[in-house]
Amino acid sequence: MDHQKLTTVTVPLAPREEVAQCIRTTIIFSVLVAVWTGLRLWSRRIRQLPINLPDIFFYVSVATFYAMVVCLFILLYMGGIGYHMDQLQKYHIARLTQCMLVIQALYGISMCGAKWSILWTLKNIFAVRSFQIISWIVIGFQAAWVVMTILIGLLVCRPIEKNWDPTAVGTCGDQIAAYTAVSIYNVVVDVVMCLMPIPMILKLQLKKPYKLALLGIFSIGAVSVAFATIRLLSFRQLDFNDFAYTVVDVVTWTYAEMGVVIMVACSPLLRPVFDKVFRRFMPSRFTKRSNQQSHGTLGSNVDPMDLRKPKSRVRNEFQTIGDSEESLVELGQLGRSQVVATSGKAEKNLYLQKEASDDSSYGAGILVQREITQTFK
Structure with missing residues (x-):
């Protein structure tokens, strides 16, 4: 089916609910990431702690996430995401594909920064040799995942111009299989990170309520596993012959997953903020509990x-x-x-x-x- 070609350099937003949902999701998680980052900074200010390595990883993750947000709007207004490929001009397709390669690299760096921040935190929490070794292994696997994520985008089509110029002489590998493999790797790493603290917590000589509370805190990472799995499943509907039209859901879940991982990296570190809020709004109960x-x-x-x-x-x-x-x-x-x-x-x-x-x-x-x-x- 032939569609009418777009003739303007700047593309109007595609009149599709999926595109509107993608924009809403990105805005919501942009706000949430800003709030959680602010709470993290406030927490450190309360404790008067200096910036250190896990913080650096985290802030790199946040910075690259917002760079992804900027790239999304370039995709929307200059790349024609949401339209069929036969509606786009050649320069639209070039911007679309080039911007997607940049987003893919930023996604890998942002994800790695957030997960390294979490892993370094766990490594500092559980000062046990076996846990330290496992942490370093997972850190290494996460680094390998970043390299894989970036290189697949650059090497799956040879020459690289083949990504945005279908008429270029060259070949492309199985792109869906390549990106699916990267996503499966990501989900496996998420699952391992969620399971890592559990044996350590179960070995602590604590009453059951305390163990359950700690397990609840560390199980927050299961949320990121769920979002990574949904993103993985969204690849089933991706068609590179009509890439601009079918990639919208993948983009939506990419931004949602990235926002959730950043929030997960913050959440266990916000107790000073909650303590301060509880002291302000429930001073009598909080003081009594603290004294007990x-x-x-x-x-x-x-x-x-x-x-x-x-x-x-x-x-x-x-x-x-x-x-x-x-x-x-x-x-x-x-x-x-x-x-x-x-x-x-x-x-x-x-x-x-x-x-x-x-x-x-x-x-x-x-x-x-x-x-x-x-x-x-």
């Missing part, structure tokens, strides 16, 4: 000599920390102290906070702590 949690905790008010007394037991499972703390910021300190008296001696098994390093000052909020055995005569 602070009683019986192992801190500076506990006399070390009391630990030598037989049959004494001090147990701390979830502690709300003050604003002056820098090493544990958002979620509170998890700890456990137990003193057992045996034959004139007391063995004290104390889980202490891992000493803050440059990275751990990031304040992820939970640390899997080292076990130190001391003997008192």
